[in-house]
Amino acid sequence: MAEKTAKKNELGLTKKDYKGQKSTLCLGCGHNAIVGQVISACFELNIPPERVIKVSGIGCSSKAPTYFMKRSFGFNGLHGRMPSLVTGALFADTSLIGIGVSGDGDTASIGMGQFKHVTRRNLPFLYIVANNGVYGLTKGQFSATAEKGLALKKQGQNRYVPVDIVWEAIAGRASFVARTFSGDPQQLKALIKAGLHHRGIAVIDVISPCVTFNNQDDSYHSYAWGKSHEVALHELSFVPPVKAIKVKYEKGETLEVPLFDGTHIILKKLAHNYEPTDRARALQMLEDANRKNELVTGLIYINPKQKSLFDLYDLPDMPLNRLPIEKLRPSPESLEEINQQMF
């Protein structure tokens, strides 16, 4: 039987254990690549599926969690309001790993407020934006990330300048911000892995083409445009703690970013001699790339030391949702005291 011969990870699980329902997205949809790489990354990182909660808002993007990790708890919430949902949920057990999938409409339009606030709070979870510049489920309207001048079948030309999700995340003080491309699965997977090990919010803006409504060669969110305009900032690899760094890179070529749990991100510089540790430089780089019409991809900004939301709370080691009820109700004497203290 195929299952017996399938490759197992350290937990004895096969990739199948990380899969979800069969995708009902369009054939060739960029979001399917995201789904595939989330599955691979979690499988390869030996993450128990039960330790993951997957959440989303509304839209094609937000269907994605159904298609990966059926053994994880999931919640398909409201349009633009996945960030609040996952904030409340993770307080129940802060050791859980949150994976949120949103879209450009979900994040950059209706959900802009919650997006900015969840970055500002640095909630530790992976926030993937499947960004295709178009509303898919409602059949082809401009999204807030659509470039000015984009022409769509029923909509005519887009009048407005786009929202840059990476820019907004950095301005919102997210502690891990990346941009990648569905057509670059290796980089996508490496970033997902790094994001899952980052203690803080990890925003990954994935340019993820919509083959049905916005894949014209000259559209900024198409495969063709992405392939011909992608400029990878670095070759990025994620190194788990058990594997000591054996490969010696030449000085000046690589940057090692240690994460809180002993893992590392290794960045082999390719373009722009770029180091993603300075917020102002990151914004400048984005501005330059924008002017040069480049789709820069890679880790744009990281601060592994920024306090996460849960560092600001004094929560017990035992998850709040497992506290025995005796610990939840103060004593009768304490109420007696309050009654006495009232006027």
Place this chain on the structure above:
Amino acid sequence: MAKTNPEVDEITNTQKTINEFSINIATVNGSGSQTANLALIRSIFKMGIPVSGKNIFPSNIQGLPTWYKIRVSKAGYLARSQKTEIAVAMNPKTFTDDLDDLAPGGVFLYADHIKEPIPREDLLLCPMPVKALVKQAKPPRELRVYVANMVYVGVLAYLLDIQLKTLESALDFHFKGKQGAVDFNLSVIRDAFQWAENNLDIVSPFKVQPLNLTDGCNLANGNTAGGLGTIYGGMHFLSWYPITPATSLPEAILEYAPGLRKDPETGKSTFAIIQAEDELASIGMVVGAGWAGLRAMTATSGPGLSLMGEYASLAYYAEIPIVVWNVQRVGPSTGLPTRTAQGDVNLTYYLGQGDTEHVVLIPGSVKECFEFGWKALDLAELLQTPVFVLSDLDLGQNQWMTPPFEYPDTPIERGKILWEEDLEKIKDDWGRYLDLDGDNIPYRTVPGNQHPKSAYFARGTGHDDYANYSEKPEDWEEHLDRIKRKVDSSRTMLPEPEITTRSGSKNGIIAFGSTDAAVREACDYLAAEGVKLDYLRVRALPVSLKVLEFIREYEQVYVIENNRDGQMHSILSLELPGSASDLVSLSHIDGLPLSAEWIKDAVLEEEKS
């Protein structure tokens, strides 16, 4: 002053003027009058006399008119009275109105620097040298405006016989023992008292005399009580967004939870609080937390509740326990944000898209705010549904005399949650929405459960018994029907109505929430006029069968509410269409708490017709 007016004779009849009157204090908001007013009502309360205080205030920080209405009543009538026997006029802008509102024979205290005409001759006048007395006290410049209010406290203490020692203990409580502040304010009060004693030649017919009718009671507001009840209910998670008049409820939790909810073993907090960016987010966090097994709550008012509609609707359909307090104010939009109303009965009961009908608890006293605070959390988890607690500004923010809070008499109920060991015992597949017990309440698991069978996918989209995506017509209908049956069956679990009977009553009266005090008082007046009414106070929606029985029993049942359209009346009419013609809606909204006088007149008019 004229002694010929019969009304004046009535009002000066000592029997009726000892411990039975209302004081209306008109000030400018932001002038610190709250300290003075609270000192007054606390002192009267400490003297053993039933008293209530209602703040009629603007939505503003500084400079607009504000009134504080103190009602002193040995009979225990603590609703807002329409009548004012004593007025304190500190605000030139409202001087004339405050003067006009005073009952004949009333006492009119005013700051003597206000040079407005006083055309009435049926009052006892008391000009107070506020500026001179403040100057004499030599307060630091920035405190001048605040201590001015202590002048009327001192003069009232003299006129009404309020004990200085009780004023001192009231100030001590207010300033949490800060001796400097207590001493300074008290010195102004003493100076004013002294001035009044030396200079006033009027004798107020209205006096306080010590009683023992407040023994064992406290003065508190419903929001503090609701916050405390929530803490004793084992709330794990609170997310909120500031909105008048709900804000002081989360703030009470912020104040008390750190002291009360530390795990003695680890010293860690057994709760988390987060101030959200808006109500869309506060309810979102609460739904996420409720889904993940936390006892989660938020508090808001009408405008915030509107924003919460979509998540509340999702929580209802996905069967997620959450608690939402709606401390009502006058709407829509800002409406009159600092005035009270019962205008969100329908909004709350039916909040959501499609078919929704929520569990709603309606406290009618400060004590019930505490009780429903913890009970709501139990009910939400037992029923796996949003539970709303419908309070209002009058109950939530004003000072009420209340018996001490009672410790919960039942243990914390967490409902049907399955952990790893529970799932281990289940041989077949477990289904999130399977009605195994035939009580319409399925079992649930929560994130963090490590059993491979534990996970399920929550969604607003159609789903089958196993939480699988489904657009099958029968799946949708069956689930919606089961949820309806579930909420319907909660009628027997929710707080029963409170019924007060009088022998010989032909008709009934129904009310809910903060109007309780006014209705009781009105029923006494009506009985005195020969109209005897049995009274039922609704304490929850969907209503108990006892409410329906009550309605069937009488020829006519008046439904009293502080809104325009008679929203509770319409809910009851829908519940009992056959008796709808026996239900008479008496509703009224003007931003003020209903008064017994209005209720009495409205009922009498109906009785006559």
